[in-house]
Amino acid sequence: QQQVKQSPQSLIVQKGGISIINCAYENTAFDYFPWYQQFPGKGPALLIAIRPDVSEKKEGRFTISFNKSAKQFSLHIMDSQPGDSATYFCAALGTGNQFYFGTGTSLTVIP
Amino acid sequence: KAGVTQTPRYLIKTRGQQVTLSCSPISGHRSVSWYQQTPGQGLQFLFEYFSETQRNKGNFPGRFSGRQFSNSRSEMNVSTLELGDSALYLCASSPLNAGATDTQYFGPGTRLTVL
Numbered sequence: 001q002q003q004v005k006q007s008p009q010s011l012i013v014q015k016g017g018i019s020i021i022n023c024a025y026e027n028t029a030f031d032y033f034p035w036y037q038q039f040p041g042k043g044p045a046l047l048i049a050i051r052p053d054v055s056e057k058k059e060g061r062f063t064i065s066f067n068k069s070a071k072q073f074s075l076h077i078m079d080s081q082p083g084d085s086a087t088y089f090c091a092a093l094g095t096g097n098q099f100y101f102g103t104g105t106s107l108t109v110i111p
Numbered sequence: 112k113a114g115v116t117q118t119p120r121y122l123i124k125t126r127g128q129q130v131t132l133s134c135s136p137i138s139g140h141r142s143v144s145w146y147q148q149t150p151g152q153g154l155q156f157l158f159e160y161f162s163e164t165q166r167n168k169g170n171f172p173g174r175f176s177g178r179q180f181s182n183s184r185s186e187m188n189v190s191t192l193e194l195g196d197s198a199l200y201l202c203a204s205s206p207l208n209a210g211a212t213d214t215q216y217f218g219p220g221t222r223l224t225v226l
Contacts, residue, residue: 006153043115043201043217044154089153095201098167099215101146104154 002028004092006102013109019077021105023090026071030100032093035064035075038104039086047088048075080109113138114202115218123224129190132221136183136204142166142186144215145177148199157200160185189223197225 006023013019023033036044042093050057050064050073057064063076077084090102117137124171136143144167145157156169160179177187183204189196203215204224 002153041219043203043219045217046214056198091154093158097159098156099144100156101154103151 002103003094004090006090006105009078009103009107010106011108012040013080013107014090015080015082015109017080017086017103017109019080019107019109020062021088021090021094021107022072022074023102024070025092025100027092027094027100028071029095030092033064033066033073034064034091034093034099036089036091036101037086038089044089077107080107082109082111085109115202115216117200117202117218117221119221120126120219121222123226124192125226126192126194128192129188130223131186131188132200132202132223133206134185134187134202134218136185136202137216140204140206140216141183142205143179143183144203144205145185145212146201146203147171148201148220149197154201157187192225194225197223199223200223 004025034049035047037047038044048059048062050066051066061078066073085108087104087106089104091099118133142161146154148154150175159167163179174190179185199220201220202218
């Protein structure tokens with residue numbers, strides 16, 4: 001059973017557009033929600049993360065929106081660039097320091 | 112600082128064989144976690160080691176095992192390989208623990224193909 005559900009599976013956005021990736025979870029014990037970016041041939045790298053006591057966190061062009069009541073969180077990439085083309089994973093930290101990952105979203109930004 | 116290194120990068124085995132993968136964490140990091148990455152399932156947590164002790168274990172069969180050495184280097188072993196074990200195996204290290212206070216730094220992974 002997938003603890004964190006991520007959508008869409010793939011996304012194509014024009015350069016300068018906004019990319020939005022959504023994740024949902026059921027376990028209310030999750031208390032830390034990172035997003036990872038992975039380029040081909042590389043391991044995932046932490047992009048941005050949020051705790052449930054905050055509804056939004058912004059770092060440069062990347063913003064996490066968090067809706068605790070709906071148990072959903074999303075990644076927004078503003079002014080998307082071709083260099084942002086990668087696979088993005090959401091994750092949630094549960095009890096026992098175990099991370100649960102979404103299935104990933106392949107983002108392609110068209111020049 | 113050098114990043115997380117994993118060896119080998121690519122591996123081809125046949126069903127029934129066993130395999131050992133190696134991970135060298137970032138210098139000074141004491142926690143090492145292992146993940147299996149497949150297209151349909153994303154990243155699945157295998158186990159985490161800290162100071163040579165397994166602290167957490169995911170929902171994988173006993174064919175998957177690991178260990179950590181005193182220098183924090185870690186190995187994972189898969190015995191009696193099955194076709195479904197074909198995946199990218201990722202290692203991640205953290206300074207103290209894999210919890211919220213520490214970032215996990217991932218290696219490039221070992222691509223295992225089971226024929």
